[in-house]
Amino acid sequence: MSANATATRPAGPLLTFKQGSSQHRTFQVIGWACLAIPLLVAPYVLPSFRVGQLAQCAGWAVAILGMNMVIGYSGLISLGHIAFTGLGAYTTTIMINESSVPFWLTLPIAFVVCFAFGALVGLPALKIRGLYLALVTFALAYTFPILLKIEGGGIARRTGGENGQNLKHRLLPTRLTRSLLMLNGKDDPSKVAIYKYFVLLLIAAVCFLLMRNIVKSRAGRAMIAIRDNQIGAAVSGVPLSRQKVLTFAISAAFAGIGGSMLAGALDSVGPTAFDANYAVLTLMGLVLAGAATLHGCWIGGLLVVFLQDFAPRLVKHIPFVHASPVYARAVFGLILVLVAFFLPGGIVSAARRLKARLVRVIPARPTASRPERASAVVGAEAMGTTVGSVTSR
Amino acid sequence: MTTPLLEVADLSARYGAIQVLRGINFEVNTGEVVVILGANGAGKTTTLRAVCGMVETGGSVRLDGEDITGKDTAEIVRKGVAHVPQGRGTFPELSVIDNLLLGAYVRKDGEVNADIEHWTTVFPRLGERKNQPAGSLSGGEQQMLAVARAMMSRPRLLLLDEPSLGLAPLVIEDLFRRFADLNATSGTTMLIVEQNAELALEIAGRGYVLEAGEIVLAGAAEDLRTNDAVREAYLGA
């Protein structure tokens, strides 16, 4: 019996590009256009409340951007970043309501406030191991809404306690922006929604760009080096303590901006928007979308808002069972378990693998080391200091 | 010709992407003391770990004819293999007695206490420190504890990973003398991997030399001891 004379070859990639060639560039442009065009067109075609949801997605995307910095890039499991998101949101709200600070100015203020608190949380984080850190930060997430309701010291009065607070001055378009965004004519809520969406989209884009630069910088590579091989990183001159605290601080700041954005999107804040449930939800969004990737963050933002929206309805439509919306949370739990088993890299990694099968890019030159997998190449000269403060053994 | 107690054929092992063993062959017959010599990084520890199923392996490992390649460590141990790992592997928070009891974990007979008596007599210092945490013992005492623990399971095959590491010369001499005694009195088959060739070859019947994951030399212990290359590399002559 003869063996198969011609074994079938696996299908090769559909498209092949030489890196840097004009076809490659065209392909990339088309790719980005596929992303950008819906982003720009959507608010004009979707009903206003969906636009509002998209605005929230922008806020959550930035919040998750912060979380991703610790969990994805640094390998430190912080489940408490939702507290920083809440802190940013409340900071913005209080600044607007008490001191009439314009919205855009509250952003850097929230950034600084959350940076400071992030550093504060980062300090004890130096001394504790992986899951213990997760537990401690989760305690933070759990405690935060309660801290908001403390009656002493006038805290509850300022935060609005149980019921939260509304923004006294909402985000409203100016004459210039109206014409830019084609919002002229009679004023109605849908126009405001569109305006808000674009404002928040812009802020989100800026944040993503910032994060991308941070990750590619030396500090970013040091962070990833710590995640992949802590001892190797230390030996290469990365000052572990300082780096970790810095990571916490910056990630908290980003999470805080996300919160400020959410306050702008919702025109109100309340303790239930930033509690332990949302801590788990944002975690779910991040890992399902893809931790340690930038794309994962905006996909995560979409997931947080829309899964919450659709899960209760999905659950009602399960044949025979017609479960009550209460079971929506079971969907989230199931997602968490399934992601852990089957999709640890999230949607982004699955998409990348699919893309790799369909498209091949031939490199023009040997590629430099990829930031996502930096071995401890960060030398002492890169960090500029000596290994003085390595964590105690 | 009886089946060797341990027969290893074309054994390869890797840690992730790093190939440590490149297809080695050796055997240990019942009652023998066999030594595997090698420098740091040659793959000695990996060899023992491969036998015990603690690393990804290729090739075959047979215990008394039975194929145990890549089986679960606990299952291999239950078949009568005792492994004294590098660094002793004691349970530092548990008492000496508890460590010994754990050695007998797989046994179902009633003679465990008698054995504890026996070993605390053979190693009197263990008896003195019966209830102290194992972590408070000196290096040499911990090594003895590790050996006693291994013997508590009444193994058919005793694997010793660099037993001399970190011990003072006098202690090492004493230790190896005891190994020889052990083999003589209880007939326990031993496979010792060592850097310290001198003493190991003295008590062994046969030996192998492992270099960069490959067996480069094999023969009677006597022959290895007088072999120039071996002397130069491992005996500091």
Place this chain on the structure above:
Amino acid sequence: MTLAQKLKARMSAGSAFLWGLLAVVVIALIPPIIDGGSQLFLQRVFDSMRNGAVYAVTAIALVLIFKATTLINFAQANIAMFGTFLCWQFTVKGGMPVWLAIILAMAIMAAAGATIERVLVRPFDPSDHLPVVLITFGVAAILEAFAGGIWGLQSLQFPSPFPTKPNDRFTIGGAFLRYETVGTIAVMGLMLLVIFTILKRTKVGLAFRAVSSNVESARLVGVRTGRTLQFGWALAGALSVLGATMVAHQTLLDPAFMAKLGIFAFAAATLGGLDSIGGSVIGAFVVALVQSMLTGYGQQIPGLGWLKSNFALVIAFALILVVLLFKPAGLFGTRRVERV
């Protein structure tokens, strides 16, 4: 080793600071305590004992799993909660005697714990922490959803295993000590006894201690580490249900009732030492006592009067922070808990 030597060996600067802080708190409390009188003091102590037992019981389950695996089971509280709901179902709807229902619920959740370990935790490398977080949070969410779905979201009344009529109490020094409290503490004590007996005198307990101490060596002596860990998870599941049923009468039964206690249990374990069972029990009573004292007398201590309500949780959290800053391993934990 003599006591002095033992103390010297254990006491580090951080530890000394913690004890010092505790001493300062105690001293600051003395004037208001004397002011309030012995009866009030005793009452506050007794009230705290009930909380202490509750925190202790929850902390033990947390510590058991951490000790053996350095893993934290974020689903522990909800496993206990679900078991309590089952128990309610058996006794209130099924007519079973309370104690029998409790035992049955314990058995079921022990099986659940064992299943979770086998199916959801064992496939993963324990040094990779994120999957464990995802899995345990996932299980917690699923349990919470099902509890809410099956039994509804309003709080249910849970029958206490102890006599709970208003007069069921001792009167000591003018203060009331309820039978319930004594009963809870007794059960907790029994639980501890059972745990320590299992650990010190049984083969499986020895295996468990071996796995906690050195998992690789445990395999080398033939311990089936997977099964041993499974046993640990099952035991933790059963014990946490037992603890929850002790509490459920006092705080109404709803899907979030054990999660609320989680922070306090965690504070207890942090203070006492995340890998010390005895330590976390002591930590639990200390946390409860400090809360009771500060909540009760706090207004009279200069500087603290402004933290009027929600004191308890804030104190717990502050405690956690303080311990972590100065001695992450807690008062009785080993340094293994700290970051290496």
